[in-house]
Amino acid sequence: MISFLGVYKYYDSTPVLQNISFKIEKGELIFITGPSGAGKTTLLRLIFGSERPDEGEIRVGDFELSKIRQSEIPYLRRFVTFVFQDFRLRQDLTVYENVALPLFILGQKEKDIKQKVYDTLKNIGLRHRADSLVRTLSGGEQQRVAIARAVITNPRIILADEPTGNLDPDTSKEVMTLFRNVNAMGCTVVIATHNPELFQSTPYRVIHLKEGKFLQ
């Protein structure tokens, strides 16, 4: 599903990722971990098409990311979605509108959208907040909305960058449960975190990064 082969990435000639090679299989849940500045976010940004590798090859599904054209990126982002630490939600819109946004982009019918959004909100326990403005929600609730927005189009891959970074331990557990549920439905989930509590005593694979190098 995702493969890195000898990938290097530099920022102003400073290496951020060095000779990274690995594969993530379809339906896997995987943690990318390491201290701040290890290159976790850069690695996710590479998978999401926000950055291009300086050397090496990255393949995500049928997309060859070292050669991807700008016009293909929107289609990559329908295949791979992203959950950000700072949520990146439209604060002026309601929960419903935020979750429905990717479906509107896909040009789906209003009736279908309504059904899907309410079903998704029900699954994440936010059906009752559908008409609330996002800015009135707590951090944990906003992250759940962000996850709902990421899963609503049934993507093949979900990337999450420090998804529990702004949340308390209880809310973090709830968010992780949501990711496990999404993964159980067959979606590949890649979570970047520096919080060992999230992946310790879990059966999932962990990739360790330090100073841009692969330590696994």
Place this chain on the structure above:
Amino acid sequence: MKSPLQSAIKNLWLSKWSTLMAIVSIGVCFFIVTAVLIGLYNLDIFSKKLSSKATIVIYIKNEIPETEIYQFINKLKETGFFTKIQYISKEDALKEMQNIIEPSMIELIGYNPLSNTVEAFIKDEKIEKIEEITQNIKKSDLVEDVYYPSKIIYALKTLKITLWNLGVIIFCFLSLAILFIIYATVKNHYWKKTEEIEILKLLGATPSYIRYPFITEGGILGLLGSLLATVSIVIIYFFLHSKNVIEFLPAITQLVFPFEILYILPCIGLLLGVASSFVALGKIKYQ
């Protein structure tokens, strides 16, 4: 969620004062451009009317018999340069002169001093070639002299070229101003929505999906500006054709109003709006 049209209307409404200023500025530019074009259009009609009255008077040598003169007229007709050619014999010319000048004065001269003449009315589209045509006619052995209103035609030609060039400069300058106003307004609205657009890019929105509301916005600005100009011009036209104004300025009835502008102007406004907003958005890049 809103359609591109609804989003565009919302964007314009959210900054209603800058939108209003933009529409009024575009309207003023369109008004001036249209007024200039109507002026040029009328000047063109006026100059054609004057030109159609331009006549070449050909004085025929005295000894030439009428049969040869008629053959000469037939040759002139074959050139296709003239709308009408008429022969005036020196006897007919004298009769006409007697209506103007005291007959006793002519009797004093004792003979008919006038020549046989041919009057040729030149076609509108050939007026530019009048000098060349005159020179060719002069070459004929039958012809004593040729007269045409060279100074009037030259003055008219110069005036037409000057005003036309001035009109083109005003047209280009104000068209650029319209493009710039729409460009700046749309660009400003685009910058204000940078965060929203970044979110759309992250969610897989295509460049066309992102562009639609802004292009619609530019189209609305251009359309409303041009409609404002159209309505103003129509109001002024009817005002100028009101009874009181006609009594004061009777020449105003000669003014020709091209009613095609009622639909051409809004179409141009819409096109300019769409084009300039497209330029304002530039290439949408994904990061």
